[in-house]
Amino acid sequence: MRVTPRAGRTQVSGVRDGVLQIKLAAAPVDGAANDQLIALLAAALKIPKRDIIIVSGERSRSKRVRINGMERDQILSKLVV
Numbered sequence: 455m456r457v458t459p460r461a462g463r464t465q466v467s468g469v470r471d472g473v474l475q476i477k478l479a480a481a482p483v484d485g486a487a488n489d490q491l492i493a494l495l496a497a498a499l500k501i502p503k504r505d506i507i508i509v510s511g512e513r514s515r516s517k518r519v520r521i522n523g524m525e526r527d528q529i530l531s532k533l534v535v
């Protein structure tokens with residue numbers, strides 16, 4: 455997934471070249487953007503935040519996230535309209 459911090463608002467903006475694009479209003483300071491990413495995904499997928507783990511890229515715009523109990527296709531179908 456590719457994250458854009460300091461965006462106008464927090465939203466899933468689609469898929470580009472096979473990569474999920476997410477815009478976050480939070481700045482990448484003290485983990486605020488990562489916290490907002492997890493909150494966005496949890497709310498959109500209707501799962502607890504504890505089921506979402508940033509596997510790699512905590513300090514990068516490119517991130518790998520593991521969501522317990524869901525497959526990639528399920529996740530994309532709920533996030534991308």
